[in-house]
Amino acid sequence: MDILANLQLGFSIAFSPWTLMLAVVGCFIGTIVGALPGLGPSNGVAIMIPLTFSMGLDATASLVLLTAIYYGAMYGGRISSILLNIPGDEPALMTTLDGYPMAKAGRAGDALVISGVASFVGAFLATIGLMLLAPLLSRIAYQFGPAEYFALYVLAFSTLGGISSNNQAKAAIASCFGLMIAMIGLDPNSGMPRLTGGNLHLMDGVDFLVAIVGLFAVSEVFFFIESHGKSGALGITLGKVTIPWAEIWTTRWTMLRSSFLGFIAGVLPGAGASLGSFMTYMMEKGIAGEKGGFGTGVAKGVAAPEAGNNAAAGGALVPMLTLGVPGSGTTAVLLAVLMTLNITPGPTLFSDRPDVVWGLIASLLIANFVLLAMNVPMVKVFVRILQVPPALLMPAVTMISFVGIYSLTGSYFDLILVVAFGVLGYVLRKMDVPTVPVIMGILLGNQMEKQLRDAMVLSEGDWTYLFSSGISVGLIIAAVLGFLAPMFLRRYMTKPQAISD
Amino acid sequence: MKARFLKALATSAVLGLGATTAATSAECIAPANPGGGWDFTCRQIGKILFDIGQVDAPVQVTNMAGAGGGLAFSTVVNERNDDAELIVAASSATTTRLAQNAYGGATADQVRFVGAIGADPGVIVVAADSPLQNLGDMVEAIKADPGSVAFAGGSAVGGFDHMKPLQVLLAAGFTDITKVKYIGVDGGADAITQTVGGFTQAMTGDMSEIVGFLKSGEVRALAVLTEERVPGFEDIPTAREQGFDVVAVNWRGLYVPGGISDDAFNAWAAKLQAVADSDEWKQAMADNGLAPFTKVGGDFQNWIDGVIAQTQDLSRQLGVIQ
Numbered sequence: 001m002d003i004l005a006n007l008q009l010g011f012s013i014a015f016s017p018w019t020l021m022l023a024v025v026g027c028f029i030g031t032i033v034g035a036l037p038g039l040g041p042s043n044g045v046a047i048m049i050p051l052t053f054s055m056g057l058d059a060t061a062s063l064v065l066l067t068a069i070y071y072g073a074m075y076g077g078r079i080s081s082i083l084l085n086i087p088g089d090e091p092a093l094m095t096t097l098d099g100y101p102m103a104k105a106g107r108a109g110d111a112l113v114i115s116g117v118a119s120f121v122g123a124f125l126a127t128i129g130l131m132l133l134a135p136l137l138s139r140i141a142y143q144f145g146p147a148e149y150f151a152l153y154v155l156a157f158s159t160l161g162g163i164s165s166n167n168q169a170k171a172a173i174a175s176c177f178g179l180m181i182a183m184i185g186l187d188p189n190s191g192m193p194r195l196t197g198g199n200l201h202l203m204d205g206v207d208f209l210v211a212i213v214g215l216f217a218v219s220e221v222f223f224f225i226e227s228h229g230k231s232g233a234l235g236i237t238l239g240k241v242t243i244p245w246a247e248i249w250t251t252r253w254t255m256l257r258s259s260f261l262g263f264i265a266g267v268l269p270g271a272g273a274s275l276g277s278f279m280t281y282m283m284e285k286g287i288a289g290e291k292g293g294f295g296t297g298v299a300k301g302v303a304a305p306e307a308g309n310n311a312a313a314g315g316a317l318v319p320m321l322t323l324g325v326p327g328s329g330t331t332a333v334l335l336a337v338l339m340t341l342n343i344t345p346g347p348t349l350f351s352d353r354p355d356v357v358w359g360l361i362a363s364l365l366i367a368n369f370v371l372l373a374m375n376v377p378m379v380k381v382f383v384r385i386l387q388v389p390p391a392l393l394m395p396a397v398t399m400i401s402f403v404g405i406y407s408l409t410g411s412y413f414d415l416i417l418v419v420a421f422g423v424l425g426y427v428l429r430k431m432d433v434p435t436v437p438v439i440m441g442i443l444l445g446n447q448m449e450k451q452l453r454d455a456m457v458l459s460e461g462d463w464t465y466l467f468s469s470g471i472s473v474g475l476i477i478a479a480v481l482g483f484l485a486p487m488f489l490r491r492y493m494t495k496p497q498a499i500s501d
Numbered sequence: 502m503k504a505r506f507l508k509a510l511a512t513s514a515v516l517g518l519g520a521t522t523a524a525t526s527a528e529c530i531a532p533a534n535p536g537g538g539w540d541f542t543c544r545q546i547g548k549i550l551f552d553i554g555q556v557d558a559p560v561q562v563t564n565m566a567g568a569g570g571g572l573a574f575s576t577v578v579n580e581r582n583d584d585a586e587l588i589v590a591a592s593s594a595t596t597t598r599l600a601q602n603a604y605g606g607a608t609a610d611q612v613r614f615v616g617a618i619g620a621d622p623g624v625i626v627v628a629a630d631s632p633l634q635n636l637g638d639m640v641e642a643i644k645a646d647p648g649s650v651a652f653a654g655g656s657a658v659g660g661f662d663h664m665k666p667l668q669v670l671l672a673a674g675f676t677d678i679t680k681v682k683y684i685g686v687d688g689g690a691d692a693i694t695q696t697v698g699g700f701t702q703a704m705t706g707d708m709s710e711i712v713g714f715l716k717s718g719e720v721r722a723l724a725v726l727t728e729e730r731v732p733g734f735e736d737i738p739t740a741r742e743q744g745f746d747v748v749a750v751n752w753r754g755l756y757v758p759g760g761i762s763d764d765a766f767n768a769w770a771a772k773l774q775a776v777a778d779s780d781e782w783k784q785a786m787a788d789n790g791l792a793p794f795t796k797v798g799g800d801f802q803n804w805i806d807g808v809i810a811q812t813q814d815l816s817r818q819l820g821v822i823q
Contacts, residue, residue, distance in 0.1 A: 049535035050562075053544060145700030146684070186569075189685070190658045190821055193603070200575060200605050203568035269691060324690030324713060332687075336537050339709075342788040346690065346713020410565070411572075454684040458651050458700065 010358030030072020038404020040089035041073035042329035091273040091309035098301025122307035126314025138322035146455035151475035153448035158483035178441015214421020251303040262308030266315020273312035280308030532573030542590035571604040583760035600812035617754030618777040620794030621707040623726035647680035653692035653701040659821035709790035770798035
């Protein structure tokens, strides 16, 4: 058994006290970075890079530390999603939909435990998948060209309306807002600045973290001020935190399905964790149907996206290690670190540097158990945050987010943008337009446009190229069905659901 | 409350690490986030400068990401124009963007280019099963039908990777370069994926990006765009020996503020030359797949002017600039 022998090699590297300590430290820092709305996993990892240089860590140790932070951030993102309705990072966006209603119903502890277990299942299965199938799965990337990726994004957008709001038109308008904002920055094909007004700060486009903090955190503050502090969304009575075994058991198939789908989304370099958590949520909502009560605070609604995004985080390591193609922003940063450490990921990495690969896999497994052990007991600590009076909590969260945003670019310009997004978020929510599709538009719009335009370059403007492979046709059919199904199913809906309060 | 305190503590710890500061004489700005090529340039050169005694204190590295290096460029020009203790990491991407006016009106003569001390050789590769056997085959195929060979590369349209095959085609007398298909994807490895997957027919990039795929036998290199064959890759022919006089390397080097004195400029040039001659730098180059490429001082500035003029000419033909 090659795999067992390799795993033994991996554990012999990862089980040194020094590496274990790095994994624990990394998990802890990662969880906090993930939970802070202004910092996402890619920023968390990027900020830590100079540290690995200055500590003189070798390749394996650096990778252990940075991937522990990566996995930790994927776990941590759910905490502020559930407790504050502010996604800690972009893949945790979907967790707000059911996590926050659960918290409002006094079940914050349950939501955190269930999502923690789901995160563990997703990440654990993805790591196993990485271990067993990485060289094989890397071939999938060869099947996806611009047309296939475009179809994948169309699928994501087509179901957006049905998913995130009762009112499809408003959700569509919101996604268009997001797409419009995604247009700002360098034109993906010519590299020319577009809609930047000559402002250098806008050339890289609008960072989605800026949009998330503005639309969710700052607009929450505006609502809070408007109601003179009486909106009291956060004044929640706390039940005793117990582990809801029965409920976890009911979500077992959700977790398994979501892990699988999330992993596949992660393996595709053009998709990534956000798309993973998004598609798993849609899939589970579809399977559960109207009786599932998605959006009202159900266990499956937090289990699906969390299993999905953590599995995608693991899946994203497959193309990164086997092809050197990053599947997400964070793996792009990890890739850069590997290159600096004189390790060139690619088809030969598994045979050339087994110590690095298997050391990494072993440490991922360890990090996962550390995170589960760290997260479930700490739920009590996290839930206490809700006992902080909103008048203190909201400004504090906003301030921390501002510091996080400022640390990304060191420019005040992004802070002004955050406030502008806060105003936008306030207006949109006043008009009952959901803000989740806006973020999805910003997040996915660039890639969708890029893939479409690449497809048009390759086919010299022939649109039938978009339907030239079985994969793209299948995805487009799924997209059309996903768009039309809610319209016909609407009449059978008994109880409309509102997405945001 | 405890959690909040911990959060705040951790934030400040995390943020503190991001902005490590020390009282030093020299500063190197890497116009990108940690981990990339510019960051590598600053950290390696900065470390070696100190190790071989060219500077008294460790060089402080500042990461200033934004606008593909434009933010750092405008900061240097507008705020630190006479700071003789400042060096900034640069590469082919810097001059390409300057040539294409992508730095918001800034021009190359606003700073002084000190030198390059290493380079990543340009390459053109195809999938292992491609019918194209050499650069001549590729040129003939494009001459017969410009749309028949689509290129993928890690830079945007009009970027450095795009220019490489176009320079070869121009050298072969094919001038209808706007007809050549090119897609800019997310890095060299992604470009290879698209090429092996058959979505594009060739990949244009840097040597360091293709090494793993060459070893695994999934791609073949048609040509390397250097003056001589690259040590360690002697079986890859240069474009020159195939009859196309094109040299395109992604150099790694430095620029300094435009307002410093000639003495200060020459001092930096001498220091950079010392780094280039050091064993530490030779090791760093070998570790990172860079080929020797040393041009320092006035020579380098002249060479840069030539490269920028050529890039502008190509960009105009492509229509990316007016």
